[in-house]
Amino acid sequence: MSDLWSRVEPLLAGVERPTRYINSEWGARHGDADYRVALVYPDAYEIGMANQALQILYDRFGAIDGVAAERVFVPWTDMADAMRAAAVPLYTLESCTPVSACDLVGITLPYELTYQNILEVLDLAGIPLRAADRAENDPLVIGGGPCAFNPEPMAPFFDAILVGDGEDAAAEIVSAHRLAIASGLSRAETLAALARVPGVYVPALYEPQYEDGVFVGVTASADAPAVVRKRVLADLDTYRSPICTVVPFMDVVHDRAGVEVLRGCARGCRFCQAGMVYRPVRERSADSIVRDATAALQCTGYDEVSLTSLSTADHSQLEDVLRRLSRRLEGTGVTVSLPSLRVDAFNVQVARLLGGGKKTGLTFAPEAGTQRLRNVINKNVTEEDLLRTVTQAFSAGWRRVKLYFMIGLPTETDEDITGIGELVGRVFRAAREVTPPGERGGMRVAVSVSTFVPKAHTPFQWEAQIPLEEVRRRQALLRASMPGKGVDLSYHDSDVSFLEGVLSRGGREVADVIEAAWRGGARFDAWTEEFKPQRWAAAFEETGIDPTTIANRVRRVDETLPWDHISVGVTRAYLRIERDNALAAQTTVDCTFDGCTGCGVCGSSLVANILAGERRG
Amino acid sequence: MADTTFRLRVRYGKTGRLRFLSHLEVVHGLERAARRAGLPYAVTKGFSPHMKISFGPALPVGTAGLGEYLDVWLRSYVASEDALALLVGASADGLAPEAVRYVPDREASLGAILTIAKYDVVLEGGPALPEGLRSSFAAIIAEGVLAVEHKGKQKIFELASTLPKEPVVSTDGGRTTVGLTVRIGERGSLRPEALVTAALTREALDGRIASVTRTELLVEEDGSWRAPL
Ligand code: SF4
Numbered sequence: 001m002s003d004l005w006s007r008v009e010p011l012l013a014g015v016e017r018p019t020r021y022i023n024s025e026w027g028a029r030h031g032d033a034d035y036r037v038a039l040v041y042p043d044a045y046e047i048g049m050a051n052q053a054l055q056i057l058y059d060r061f062g063a064i065d066g067v068a069a070e071r072v073f074v075p076w077t078d079m080a081d082a083m084r085a086a087a088v089p090l091y092t093l094e095s096c097t098p099v100s101a102c103d104l105v106g107i108t109l110p111y112e113l114t115y116q117n118i119l120e121v122l123d124l125a126g127i128p129l130r131a132a133d134r135a136e137n138d139p140l141v142i143g144g145g146p147c148a149f150n151p152e153p154m155a156p157f158f159d160a161i162l163v164g165d166g167e168d169a170a171a172e173i174v175s176a177h178r179l180a181i182a183s184g185l186s187r188a189e190t191l192a193a194l195a196r197v198p199g200v201y202v203p204a205l206y207e208p209q210y211e212d213g214v215f216v217g218v219t220a221s222a223d224a225p226a227v228v229r230k231r232v233l234a235d236l237d238t239y240r241s242p243i244c245t246v247v248p249f250m251d252v253v254h255d256r257a258g259v260e261v262l263r264g265c266a267r268g269c270r271f272c273q274a275g276m277v278y279r280p281v282r283e284r285s286a287d288s289i290v291r292d293a294t295a296a297l298q299c300t301g302y303d304e305v306s307l308t309s310l311s312t313a314d315h316s317q318l319e320d321v322l323r324r325l326s327r328r329l330e331g332t333g334v335t336v337s338l339p340s341l342r343v344d345a346f347n348v349q350v351a352r353l354l355g356g357g358k359k360t361g362l363t364f365a366p367e368a369g370t371q372r373l374r375n376v377i378n379k380n381v382t383e384e385d386l387l388r389t390v391t392q393a394f395s396a397g398w399r400r401v402k403l404y405f406m407i408g409l410p411t412e413t414d415e416d417i418t419g420i421g422e423l424v425g426r427v428f429r430a431a432r433e434v435t436p437p438g439e440r441g442g443m444r445v446a447v448s449v450s451t452f453v454p455k456a457h458t459p460f461q462w463e464a465q466i467p468l469e470e471v472r473r474r475q476a477l478l479r480a481s482m483p484g485k486g487v488d489l490s491y492h493d494s495d496v497s498f499l500e501g502v503l504s505r506g507g508r509e510v511a512d513v514i515e516a517a518w519r520g521g522a523r524f525d526a527w528t529e530e531f532k533p534q535r536w537a538a539a540f541e542e543t544g545i546d547p548t549t550i551a552n553r554v555r556r557v558d559e560t561l562p563w564d565h566i567s568v569g570v571t572r573a574y575l576r577i578e579r580d581n582a583l584a585a586q587t588t589v590d591c592t593f594d595g596c597t598g599c600g601v602c603g604s605s606l607v608a609n610i611l612a613g614e615r616r617g
Numbered sequence: 618m619a620d621t622t623f624r625l626r627v628r629y630g631k632t633g634r635l636r637f638l639s640h641l642e643v644v645h646g647l648e649r650a651a652r653r654a655g656l657p658y659a660v661t662k663g664f665s666p667h668m669k670i671s672f673g674p675a676l677p678v679g680t681a682g683l684g685e686y687l688d689v690w691l692r693s694y695v696a697s698e699d700a701l702a703l704l705v706g707a708s709a710d711g712l713a714p715e716a717v718r719y720v721p722d723r724e725a726s727l728g729a730i731l732t733i734a735k736y737d738v739v740l741e742g743g744p745a746l747p748e749g750l751r752s753s754f755a756a757i758i759a760e761g762v763l764a765v766e767h768k769g770k771q772k773i774f775e776l777a778s779t780l781p782k783e784p785v786v787s788t789d790g791g792r793t794t795v796g797l798t799v800r801i802g803e804r805g806s807l808r809p810e811a812l813v814t815a816a817l818t819r820e821a822l823d824g825r826i827a828s829v830t831r832t833e834l835l836v837e838e839d840g841s842w843r844a845p846l
Pocket of ligand 1: 266592596600602603609
């Protein structure tokens with residue numbers, strides 16, 4: 001294997017933050033292998049190193065005999081330019097092997113705005129962008145992750161895409177590929193073999209069909225299943241949480257050890273894709289959380305461990321876990337943190353156990369300003385809950401709270417928007433009442449407002465995203481309704497939300513737009529200072545695709561959708577019922593607290609919710 | 618009694634690929650190594666308790682260091698050879714502890730006592746480079762002051778105090794090495810690249826800096842120099 005280090009090193013004096021490119025971290029694994037996997041996270045080092053899925057896959061691939069898993073991140077623009085100028089191809093960090101010389105290139109699809117970075121990676125690696133153009137000896141390019149549930153916009157760039165949990169599938173994919181190599185199969189035959197691995201979608205085997213220019217579905221070739229069902233790891237405790245992870249020197253986001261305490265969330269918020277696609281709920285046991293958190297801290301030397309998941313506060317044994325961990329960590333300066341707390345799950349007890357909580361402040365997501373609209377989206381939080389929680393927190397010494405809201409939710413009226421401002425005002429007054437007069441100057445309520453983006457596989461997958469002009473009008477209305485003092489209002493960039501909407505519900509035709517945007521210079525679009533909406537406007541123009549027909553159009557509920565051949569287990573019938581409930585402002589319970597609500601996941605995947613104890617509402 | 622701590626001084630190197638780390642990255646990396654080593658480190662009191670540790674003068678990104686220092690305070694005594702073995706076992710290659718010794722707690726901070734730094738600056742360039750550098754340095758020193766621009770600010774260095782020894786230029790094959798001894802003043806120190814670049818520019822010499830290594834840090838006491846450990 002050629003080691004590119006001697007050609008990389010001279011470039012480093014001229015680039016910012018060279019730590020991104022030098023490997024050598026504690027926990028990085030080096031070893032001989034006959035099969036090399038490049039694990040690509042399509043963003044900068046400091047973002048990708050915080051990704052837990054990457055650490056899990058690093059473990060799982062690395063555990064296979066004879067396999068080396070090595071990390072790859074997107075070089076920042078200065079480094080990418082330097083590499084192109086010096087004709088240095090993209091390399092894996094651990095062994096400095098050219099990515100194109102690996103057997104498998106696994107690429108995470110973490111969020112839509114990294115799509116152009118994936119093309120940047122392939123191009124820097126010297127791998128043809130489109131699967132159809134790859135030769136026999138090019139590596140297999142396989143995607144997976146949160147955006148795999150509507151893989152169509154990126155489908156032409158991948159040989160295969162894994163839908164769902166990767167823990168077990170990793171080894172199955174490698175062994176299918178090794179078998180194919182050993183039997184001398186051609187690339188096409190190899191892809192057909194991969195399509196037989198459950199959860200693996202091979203786009204080349206599915207041809208989109210159009211009638212009068214309207215998408216009417218895909219036809220699957222004889223070798224491939226008509227519907228690809230997501231993989232589900234039945235029990236999270238099958239594998240330990242990654243313990244001896246790679247510990248970056250660089251200051252990365254979420255620079256701490258992490259233990260995934262549960263996967264899935266059944267609260268049933270109707271706008272939330274994660275809540276629909278990661279069902280059922282699987283909790284790790286308290287014993288294994290405490291054991292793995294302790295071991296991870298010891299092995300990595302971090303001073304913080306985070307208990308991660310979509311809704312950590314729902315874990316049935318959270319208090320027990322926190323009590324045991326804080327006892328063990330006493331006097332070491334090491335803290336435990338949670339990614340966020342929900343209003344209804346907050347209690348001062350939990351917050352106190354978290355020690356560090358006061359300096360970071362608390363975050364809550366009421367999402368909507370009126371009870372009616374919260375019922376529509378099934379955010380089962382009342383204003384009473386919110387005010388009680390804030391009162392408790394500020395009485396206990398907290399001085400800062402951050403509230404998340406969305407505008408543009410289905411059925412939203414101007415009243416719902418001004419309702420946000422009024423609610424924030426009541427929160428502020430409630431907090432002020434219990435704050436000693438001398439400390440009121442330090443009180444802060446941060447309000448962060450994003451634009452609702454309808455997502456595939458949710459009850460709102462048929463809805464229109466509100467057009468940009470309307471977003472601006474509603475933002476202005478909101479600003480006018482907001483109490484001024486002590487409140488910091490911030491918006492998510494509406495151009496970004498619009499693009500996210502197009503990329504998340506588009507079909508395969510959107511691939512041309514992504515490629516055109518990348519050719520026009522789009523890179524690191526998730527970074528505010530790098531995002532240039534004009535590049536995308538030019539790409540839509542060039543490809544003749546009208547983005548508003550994707551983002552801003554209401555779909556008929558019987559319309560064929562680009563992701564209909566991908567199944568997350570939640571049935572379409574359930575999504576339709578949930579949509580009807582939404583429009584009637586009827587709420588639906590959480591099946592981990594009350595009974596099954598019939599979403600279909602458990603039956604279709606032969607899995608079930610796994611709770612470590614009893615959940616209390 | 619409960620508050621007795623033991624001040625352990627650690628000499629470490631920042632070499633190889635890890636010379637590209639920033640000072641903050643070095644700090645994080647070594648704090649984590651101390652935690653992995655399982656040393657009974659003391660924790661500061663107050664709102665956000667953290668490890669009691671302090672570092673010598675920072676090294677910039679790209680500059681290697683052969684003898685860098687930190688002090689870490691321990692809650693209980695660990696034999697120095699054991700402490701060193703634990704640290705070495707928990708450290709990445711390239712950022713590795715090499716020697717340790719307990720020092721009196723009343724001693725001033727590393728930042729205050731480490732005032733002499735020695736550097737090797739390696740250059741690539743034409744055959745006339747060594748001689749050119751020698752005469753250029755002599756001319757600069759004769760002027761007595763050096764003005765350096767850094768990040769838009771100008772700093773003036775009094776060379777009589779900043780350069781306690783004259784630069785030594787030596788050659789080995791195609792490479793020229795400049796040995797510099799710099800006194801770290803209260804208001805910052807002269808970066809070796811700045812002095813060497815000034816020398817190159819002054820006589821329009823054909824040369825390029827290939828690497829910078831801080832080889833030693835010393836304590837200056839009553840006119841003589843000693844190693845801090
Ligand atoms: S099938 Fe029933 S129990 Fe299973 S996740 Fe769906 S609603 Fe919950």
